[in-house]
Amino acid sequence: MKRLTIDFLVGVFVLLAIICLGFLSINVATNSGFGNEAKQSYTLYANFNNIGSLKVAAPVKVSGFVVGRVVNISLDQHSYQAVVTMEINDKYKFTTDSSAQILTTGLLGEQYIALQSGADTEYLKNGDTITITSSAMVLENLIGKFMTNMSSK
Amino acid sequence: MQKIYTIIARIGNPVTAFILHLSGILRLLLAALINLPYSFLRPQLIVKEIYYSGVKSILIIVVSGWFVGMVLGLQGYNTLQRFGSVSMLGSVVALTLLRELGPVLTAILYAARAGSGITAEIGLMKATEQLEAMSVMAVSPIKRVIVPKFIGGIIAVPLLAALFNTAGIWGGYFVGVVLFKLDHGAFWSQMQDSVSLHYDVINGIIKSSIFGITVTLIAVYQGFIAKPTAEGVSNATTRTVVSSALSVLALDFILTALMF
Amino acid sequence: MQEYSVLMNNVSFGYDLNRKIVNNISLKIPKGKIVAIMGGSGCGKTTLLRLISGQIKPDCGSIQLFDQELNNISNKNMLSLRKRIGMLFQFGALFTDMTVFDNVAFTLQEHTNLNADLINTIVAMKLHAVGLFGTQNLMPQELSGGMARRVALARSIALDPELMMYDEPFTGLDPISLNVSATLIQKLNKSLNQTVILVTHDIESTFKIADYIYFMSKDGIIAEGTVDEIKNSTNAMISQFIAGNIQGLYNFEYPTTLNYHEYLGLI
Numbered sequence: 183m184k185r186l187t188i189d190f191l192v193g194v195f196v197l198l199a200i201i202c203l204g205f206l207s208i209n210v211a212t213n214s215g216f217g218n219e220a221k222q223s224y225t226l227y228a229n230f231n232n233i234g235s236l237k238v239a240a241p242v243k244v245s246g247f248v249v250g251r252v253v254n255i256s257l258d259q260h261s262y263q264a265v266v267t268m269e270i271n272d273k274y275k276f277t278t279d280s281s282a283q284i285l286t287t288g289l290l291g292e293q294y295i296a297l298q299s300g301a302d303t304e305y306l307k308n309g310d311t312i313t314i315t316s317s318a319m320v321l322e323n324l325i326g327k328f329m330t331n332m333s334s335k
Numbered sequence: 336m337q338k339i340y341t342i343i344a345r346i347g348n349p350v351t352a353f354i355l356h357l358s359g360i361l362r363l364l365l366a367a368l369i370n371l372p373y374s375f376l377r378p379q380l381i382v383k384e385i386y387y388s389g390v391k392s393i394l395i396i397v398v399s400g401w402f403v404g405m406v407l408g409l410q411g412y413n414t415l416q417r418f419g420s421v422s423m424l425g426s427v428v429a430l431t432l433l434r435e436l437g438p439v440l441t442a443i444l445y446a447a448r449a450g451s452g453i454t455a456e457i458g459l460m461k462a463t464e465q466l467e468a469m470s471v472m473a474v475s476p477i478k479r480v481i482v483p484k485f486i487g488g489i490i491a492v493p494l495l496a497a498l499f500n501t502a503g504i505w506g507g508y509f510v511g512v513v514l515f516k517l518d519h520g521a522f523w524s525q526m527q528d529s530v531s532l533h534y535d536v537i538n539g540i541i542k543s544s545i546f547g548i549t550v551t552l553i554a555v556y557q558g559f560i561a562k563p564t565a566e567g568v569s570n571a572t573t574r575t576v577v578s579s580a581l582s583v584l585a586l587d588f589i590l591t592a593l594m595f
Numbered sequence: 596m597q598e599y600s601v602l603m604n605n606v607s608f609g610y611d612l613n614r615k616i617v618n619n620i621s622l623k624i625p626k627g628k629i630v631a632i633m634g635g636s637g638c639g640k641t642t643l644l645r646l647i648s649g650q651i652k653p654d655c656g657s658i659q660l661f662d663q664e665l666n667n668i669s670n671k672n673m674l675s676l677r678k679r680i681g682m683l684f685q686f687g688a689l690f691t692d693m694t695v696f697d698n699v700a701f702t703l704q705e706h707t708n709l710n711a712d713l714i715n716t717i718v719a720m721k722l723h724a725v726g727l728f729g730t731q732n733l734m735p736q737e738l739s740g741g742m743a744r745r746v747a748l749a750r751s752i753a754l755d756p757e758l759m760m761y762d763e764p765f766t767g768l769d770p771i772s773l774n775v776s777a778t779l780i781q782k783l784n785k786s787l788n789q790t791v792i793l794v795t796h797d798i799e800s801t802f803k804i805a806d807y808i809y810f811m812s813k814d815g816i817i818a819e820g821t822v823d824e825i826k827n828s829t830n831a832m833i834s835q836f837i838a839g840n841i842q843g844l845y846n847f848e849y850p851t852t853l854n855y856h857e858y859l860g861l862i
Contacts, residue, residue: 185379188382188383188386189382191386191390192382192385192386192389192390194390195385195386195389195390195393195494196385196494198393198498199493199494199495199497199498202497202498202500202501203497203536203540205501206433206497206500206501206504206536207532207536209523209527210429210433210504210526210527210530210536239531239534241528248528456692459691460690460691463686463688463691464684464685464686464688465688465689465690465691467650467684467688468682468684468688468690468747469690470650470677471648471650471677471680471682472677472701472702472705472751473674473675473677473678473702473705473706474701474702474705474706479705
């Protein structure tokens with residue numbers, strides 16, 4: 183086979199593969215989570231009494247729409263609360279009285295953080311902490327409550 | 336006494352053989368790495384190898400990927416239906432492909448399609464004294480034959496894996512959206528929700544690069560040690576496919592444990 | 596003073612310790628001469644060529660190629676020596692994945708910086724010399740065995756080597772091709788003042804073109820001399836070899852301690 187033909191076919195192969203890689207990284211994967219995060223996102227913190235089984239890389243959603251991801255989970259040595267670090271896309275701003283809640287997708291699905299904006303006029307800045315939080319729903323506690331309610335009746 | 340000696344020797348034999356092969360492969364890797372710069376002076380040789388091992392494998396990779404994706408779609412649909420979460424189908428298909436099946440099956444198909452060819456080619460070159468002729472002409476077979484194949488493999492396998500994954504996701508799409516009438520918006524958005532570029536896509540590419548190196552090395556090594564007879568070459572191609580598949584699966588376990 | 600391209604001194608070699616393939620060989624190949632090495636099949640002639648081209652190292656003894664000792668030569672020096680030698684393999688050993696043109700141009704492309712036009716010209720000249728001009732775009736599998744070997748010859752003389760080694764160049768050729776090959780070897784030798792080592796057991800052609808002949812057996816060199824000396828030799832082994840007699844001193848059978856008649860239970 184002629185050298186030019188081989189070059190052409192290899193070129194087609196490489197272009198095809200690059201298109202596929204582009205498809206995989208743009209259409210299949212979420213755009214956040216790699217590299218460009220530092221430039222186009224800002225960090226928020228939230229303290230929770232109980233994070234349930236929330237994991238790093240869990241989505242942060244507003245009305246079910248993904249606006250960011252959990253990048254770190256640590257423990258505050260003084261208050262014994264879990265500190266969740268979130269990277270939020272720059273495009274989305276939240277008021278200072280926003281609240282954060284840990285919810286579950288479906289009954290057994292993955293846990294995520296749901297943000298709810300408030301009515302304040304000021305917006306949270308990079309490094310701010312969300313103070314109004316409600317912890318993850320833990321099935322055992324729920325059943326416990328239910329049982330005590332039942333027995334007290 | 337003699338009997339015990341023989342039995343213990345029989346146990347020891349595969350171990351020593353394994354170590355011998357491993358050291359042979361690692362020495363080959365070292366020789367290839369040392370001679371790497373030379374090959375970039377002759378990019379035409381690498382392009383030729385990408386053509387023979389990559390371009391010629393496109394069809395089998397795309398068709399296999401498409402079918403694997405369809406099977407994942409069917410099985411995923413049947414299982415997810417029981418939990419009422421068929422909308423998760425997209426992420427099931429994409430995650431399975433990107434993390435495991437894409438890199439692993441691509442590498443195994445590559446071993447069968449291109450790796451066996453590499454072994455046979457080198458084995459026959461040896462049998463017909465071509466390698467010897469080359470070294471008498473003061474051209475190192477490692478530089479001229481081995482290294483271009485090596486680089487060609489490293490480049491071709493991740494690209495083929497990307498084709499495999501894409502074909503597979505469209506196969507899953509075909510089953511889920513076209514056949515079972517799922518909402519195509521949910522299919523894609525669930526997928527995008529659960530697949531991360533860093534964890535899944537990039538790690539998959541790293542995996543398939545490592546598999547590419549492994550398969551190509553095994554293929555070249557088996558060609559080199561093949562007995563210069565018709566039977567020897569045919570045995571060597573079989574060994575290439577078998578040991579490539581085993582190494583890829585074992586390596587996949589290690590890489591998965593390290594990555595995810 | 597006579598210059599030598601190859602000097603071998605008491606060289607022995609064996610792939611394993613018990614069976615020596617080359618046994619205590621000493622020979623001198625003078626510059627610009629055609630030296631034939633003759634002997635029965637399996638007496639280590641091809642191994643001898645491997646030793647000279649430095650692909651294998653002798654177990655003992657010394658080999659000098661172009662006045663350089665090969666025993667502890669560096670890789671780099673060995674490569675530069677190899678660029679000065681050409682070798683024709685018994686079955687040609689053409690690169691089957693390349694065209695005839697690429698085969699002949701191989702060393703030119705690997706070792707020189709000549710431009711494409713010049714390489715084209717040289718390849719055409721070399722192919723013309725072996726009578727195969729016009730086959731440039733064929734693949735080796737489209738050639739007959741004899742043609743393939745002539746292409747291989749064109750390939751090995753592409754860089755005009757100072758020393759040519761031919762491994763059985765006459766086997767399997769028809770009388771005309773055989774004559775062409777013999778004449779070609781002689782012509783190359785004369786026009787380039789090329790040293791030639793001719794490993795063969797074709798007696799007729801050897802007597803026609805060789806300047807000096809070594810007779811080799813499993814036990815080393817058994818006779819040497821010019822063509823006339825060999826022809827008139829009284830050595831029983833040589834006259835047996837030349838006449839092709841089955842009975843004689845030349846050991847044709849595999850050396851074994853087993854007795855054939857005893858093995859079959861006849862005695």
